[in-house]
Amino acid sequence: MPILSGVAANSYNQVVTAVIQLASLPFFLHYWGAERYGRWLMIAAIPAYFQMSDVGLSAVAMTKTCIAWARGDIDAAKVTFRSALLGVTLFALAGMLLTALGCVVFSPAGKEGGGALVLLIAGALLSTYSSLYDACFRIIDRYAYGTFIQSSIRLGEWAAGLAALAFGANFFGVALAMFVTRLICQTALTLYAHRLVPQLGISFTGASLTEIRELLPLGFAYLGFTLGSALSVQGLTLLVGNVLGARALVVFSTYRTLSRTVTQLINVVGHSIWPRFSMLYGLGQTAVAERLRVRTEQALIAASVLCLTGIALAGRSIIAFWGRGGLSYEPQVLLPLLGATALTAVYQVKLIALIATNRHIGVSLRFCIVSALALVMARVLVPTLGIAAPIAAVVGIELAMVVVVNIAFAAANEPSRANEPLASR
Structure with missing residues (x-):
C-alpha cells in the first residue's frame, strides 16, 4: 500500500508538472508571442540554479532523519532535522545576499526583467525547504499526503502567475503573483509541519554545526x-x-x-x-x-x-x-x-x-x-x-x-x- 499510495501521489505530482509545462505554451504564446515568451523562458531558467543553494542538505538530512526515527532514536532525528533547517536557512540567506549584490554589480537590463528575476529567485529559495519538510510526512507514513500538498503548492503558484498574465501583467507582475503565492503557502506548510510532528519541531534549538559538517x-x-x-x-x-x-x-x-x-x-x-x-x-x-x-x-x-x-x-x-x-x-x-x-x-x-x-x-x-x-x-x-x-x-x-x-x-x-x-x- 505505501508504494501504491506513493505512485498515486507522485502521479499527481507529475500531472501537475505536465499541466504546467504543456499548458504554459499556448497561454504565453497567446498573450506575449514567441519572442517575449522566449525571453521569459530565459529569465525563468536562472532561478533553478538557486534551488541548489542548500547544497543537498535537505535531501540527505531527510533520509537520515527518517532512518533515526525508524530506529526509535528521536533525539538523533531531532538534531539532524533542526541542524539541516539551520543550514538551509543560512544558505538561503546567502543566496539572497548574492542576488542583491549581483543586481547592484551587473545591473540587469530593464527593471521589469531584473525585478522578475529577483522574485523568481526568492521563490526558488523558499522551495528549498520542501525536501526537508518531506521528512515530517515520511516518518509518520504520510509520504503520499506530503507529496500531494507540495505538488498543490506548485500548481497554485503557477496558476497565480497565469492569472496575472491573463490580466495583462508584465514579467514583474507575473513573478510577483507567483512569489506571493509561494510565500503564503510555504508559511502555512511550515506551521502545519510543526503541528504534525511536534517532536521534531520547526526550530533551531539544539541545532549542531558538527551535524551540518557531517551532512555536507x-x-x-x-x-x-x-x-x-x-x-x-x-x-x-x-x-x-x-x-x-x-x-x-x-x-x-x-x-x-x-x-x-x-x-x-x-x-x-x-x-x-x-x-x-x-x-x-x-x-x-x-x-x-x-x-x-x-x-x-x-x-x-x-x-x-x-x-x-x-x-x-x-x-x-x-x-x-x-x-x-x-x-x-x-x-x-x-x-x-x-x-x-x-x-x-x-x-x-x-x-x-x-x-x-x-x-x-x-x-x-x-x-x-x-x-x-x-x-x-x-x-x-x-x-x-x-x-x-x-x-x-x-x-x-x-x-x-x-x-x-x-x-x-x-x-x-x-x-x-x-x-x-x-x-x-
Whole structure:
C-alpha cells in the first residue's frame, strides 16, 4: 500500500508538472508571442540554479532523519532535522545576499526583467525547504499526503502567475503573483509541519554545526544530480536562447518538453520506490530489494517504450494541436529526444537504488562532469550544427549515464561491498 499510495501521489505530482509545462505554451504564446515568451523562458531558467543553494542538505538530512526515527532514536532525528533547517536557512540567506549584490554589480537590463528575476529567485529559495519538510510526512507514513500538498503548492503558484498574465501583467507582475503565492503557502506548510510532528519541531534549538559538517559531504554529492540536471536542462535552454534566438528556443523547449512527459512517468516510479529501497537496505533485506528493482525496471522500460512509440506516431497531430498551428512538425528534433528519454528508463531504477542507500557519490560527480562537457561541446558545435548540437548533447548525456550507473551499481553490489553496514559507507 505505501508504494501504491506513493505512485498515486507522485502521479499527481507529475500531472501537475505536465499541466504546467504543456499548458504554459499556448497561454504565453497567446498573450506575449514567441519572442517575449522566449525571453521569459530565459529569465525563468536562472532561478533553478538557486534551488541548489542548500547544497543537498535537505535531501540527505531527510533520509537520515527518517532512518533515526525508524530506529526509535528521536533525539538523533531531532538534531539532524533542526541542524539541516539551520543550514538551509543560512544558505538561503546567502543566496539572497548574492542576488542583491549581483543586481547592484551587473545591473540587469530593464527593471521589469531584473525585478522578475529577483522574485523568481526568492521563490526558488523558499522551495528549498520542501525536501526537508518531506521528512515530517515520511516518518509518520504520510509520504503520499506530503507529496500531494507540495505538488498543490506548485500548481497554485503557477496558476497565480497565469492569472496575472491573463490580466495583462508584465514579467514583474507575473513573478510577483507567483512569489506571493509561494510565500503564503510555504508559511502555512511550515506551521502545519510543526503541528504534525511536534517532536521534531520547526526550530533551531539544539541545532549542531558538527551535524551540518557531517551532512555536507553527502549533500554535496547529492547536489551533483541537481547541478548536472540544471546544466543539461536549463543550461542548454540558455545556450539555445542566447545563440540561436528566442524562436529556436521555443522549438527546442517545446519538443524537449513533449519528450520529457514520459520522463515524468519514470520519475513517478523512482520517487515511489525510493522510501521502500531505503527501508529494505536498512533492514539488510538486500535480496528482497534486488527482486523489487528487477521487476520495477522491467515494467518501467516496457511502459516507457510503449508511451514513447505512441508519441512518435502521433507527434505531428500533437504538435499541431498543442502549438495551435504556430509550430511546424520537425521529426528530426522529436525522435532523437524521444530516444534520449528511452535511455533514461534503462538506468533510472538502478540510480534510485544507489541514491536511496547513500551510495551515489561517484555517480553524481560523473553526471555533473558529463553534463558540463556536453554543454561545452554543444556551445562549440552549435554555430555549425544549429539546433542539432543541443539535441546531440541531450542524447550523449543519457548514453553516458547508462554506462556510468551500470558500472557504479555493479561495483556497489559486489559481495564485499553489499555486506557492509550502511553507516560505514
